[in-house]
Amino acid sequence: MATMKSVQTGAVGKIDVVDIERPVPGPKDVLMRIRACGICGTDVTFLHMGGMPARAHLGGDLVPVAVGHEPAGEIVEVGAEVTDLQVGDRVVVNPQDAPTGIIGCGGKWGGMSEYLLIENAEVDKSVAVFPDTVPFEVAALNEPMAVARHCVNRSEAGPADRVVVFGAGPIGLGAAIWLKLRGVEHVVVADVIPSRLEKALAIGADAVINSAEEDMTARLTELHGQAANALGQPRPGTDIYIDAAGAPAVFNTTVASAKWGAKLVMVAVQKKGSEFDLGGMLRSELTLVASQGYPTEIFEVTPELVEHHERFARLISHRVPFSEVEQAFELTMTPGAAEKVVVTFDE
Structure with missing residues (x-):
């Protein structure tokens, strides 16, 4: 069984880096290797809570959350029925399109992991492809x-x-x-x-x-x-x-x-x-x-993010390797210490 490292909420104010089974794509899925993932205020909120209620509307017990909803990476496996994506494509993700729940926000999968399963993968619906002229850490700004x-x-x-x-x-x-x-x-x-x-x-x-x-x-x-x-x-x-x-x-x-x-x-x-x-x-x-979320904008912004990527790159204050992901979250949780932290994954 192949495994991967994934970040989830731990004790209040802390993360746990856990080893979990690497997902295997079905016929309509793709497997994405994460190359960069931003840390958002929503991630910090989950950390402050120590997870999220299992049934929020019923006030259920807190359960760990697989965090990270700002990933960018490359396709490494493609399901047999997927025709518009191929191995090597560089992609950003629509976290809200996952059928098993919003990626990094209570869904089954989190983007702050070595790999991410994109279920029912479809270009311009669940993912968008971007060129190699754009660094992965800048592409990870697509969602915010x-x-x-x-x-x-x-x-x-x-x-x-x-x-x-x-x-x-x-x-x-x-x-x-x-x-x-x-x-x-x-x-x-x-x-x-x-x-x-x-x-x-x-x-x-x-x-x-x-x-x-x-x-x-x-x-x-x-x-x-x-x-x-x-x-x-x-x-x-x-x-x-x-x-x-x-x-x-x-x-x-x-x-x-x-x-x-x-x-x-x-x-x-x-x-x-x-x-x-x-x-x-x-x-x-x-x-x-x-103004809440991005009803239509998630991939409308991608071409302009590509065109003006050097301008958007200025928003990133810290690039932290995944090996130091605990420090990356501590930095984000310290008021005034950082503007935008992006965690990068090794080649």
């Missing part, structure tokens, strides 16, 4: 960049819009890149970590704001001009606010700053118990738009 792209699509931002993105993590910076590639005239990124703001400028943001040190409303007015809310009170001319931070202060700042008809797109996971000023929303007729 699909999240960022959906957020931008939900914003419906146009060239003349003035946008501010709160949070210079991978999703926020990815949104900034997509906004600029979309032709949006002016994109501001706000964060509290200077190194992240430097990176925001490097990937093409027009301006940055350190929200821990600067007056957000005053700076946005300086950058986007002055407008007003429905009562005629002065407000910045910012058209769209994107929350990729998930902090209550972002929502409150937006409500306090929003002009008449502004829009807030919420892509970050919000903390429970946050209180919002509904009256302030009313005074600006602020539209709140929620």
